[in-house]
Ligand SMILES: Nc1ncnc2c1ncn2[C@@H]1O[C@H](COP(=O)(O)OP(=O)(O)O)[C@@H](O)[C@H]1O
Ligand SMILES: CC(=O)OP(=O)(O)O
């Protein structure tokens with residue numbers, strides 16, 4: 001019997017998970033990864049690391065509960081007798097109250113739930129699996145880790161909006177997201193002896209953002225108060241003139257629900273291409289609108305890299321991560337071409353092969369490709385929190 005931690009990473013398009021074995025050193029080692037897809041073809045995919053053999057469980061309902069029950073059953077019985085000692089959850093918004101990993105008691109879950117208006121697309125998706133796990137295993141410690149936490153080091157003026165002061169006091173400020181992904185990349189840069197470099201990290205997934213970091217601290221980011229701000233995303237618009245919103249409300253008589261739907265679900269790559277919010281589809285498409293969507297996506301990334309380099313006072317390192325960042329050689333090449341004036345130069349062959357370092361020898365900026373791994377960051381936080389709890393008892 002082996003002690004294990006389950007990590008659930010609920011994103012906007014699926015739930016990714018990891019199973020981590022914890023031995024005496026309390027250092028989590030990944031044993032399996034996978035995804036839980038809901039919606040039209042609900043299924044659970046599990047990939048044990050050692051066997052390198054993917055198993056797919058087709059789910060009957062589109063319910064999350066069925067998938068999580070099947071996953072826990074598989075961990076405890078199908079996958080070599082593991083004993084779950086804790087479960088970690090990615091929570092997108094921690095507001096001004098939550099920074100450190102927290103034990104998810106009923107009152108904490110309600111407090112996290114009350115932040116839903118700040119992240120209406122994500123927070124319910126973070127909370128739903130927590131509630132399922134609490135019901136399924138009431139005695140199991142459930143630990144929440146926050147996407148906003150890594151950005152708490154962003155100082156004024158980068159964290160301010162130019163609104164009257166009372167709004168800042170009411171919590172209207174830049175929070176920033178994808179923090180668990182940035183924390184992982186910060187650790188990797190540290191391991192490579194590059195922690196002190198002026199780095200911009202591009203997390204390009206279904207949601208997309210950039211982070212300016214140095215010495216493992218976030219100094220600026222493109223997402224703001226909500227996960228709508230900044231870059232063009234799969235279905236989200238990113239930065240937009242707020243005058244457009246006033247116009248749509250006032251003159252096109254849009255309701256708040258319609259506006260929410262437009263900005264979160266119908267814009268971004270999907271809106272511009274009129275075809276798909278998925279980069280793989282757009283790269284395969286012959287439509288000029290799909291090309292235009294990719295062009296705008298790239299243009300805005302390059303523009304914001306330059307803005308964040310300004311916050312850093314220069315650029316030593318550019319790192320691509322997450323679905324598009326890790327797998328799209330086309331997007332990386334197009335972004336880097338727009339940054340040639342900053343001394344960015346990539347090696348085409350390395351880029352095509354998604355090498356860990358894709359910069360050319362002559363490049364003034366180190367350009368890297370690293371996998372996103374929010375799950376290991378959460379597993380480490382959970383192991384630490386669980387150790388603290390057992391020390392206390
Ligand atoms: N081989 C690939 N080439 C281009 N884009 C890819 C590839 N693989 C995945 N992607 C894109 O990555 C995005 C999803 O990224 P991911 O980080 O998994 O998202 P999230 O965690 O936000 O759900 C999608 O737009 C998808 O098309
Ligand atoms: C915060 C955010 O945009 O997350 P995701 O990329 O999972 O949608």
Ligand SMILES: [Mg+2]
Nearest residue numbers: 011205206322
């Ligand atoms: Mg993600």
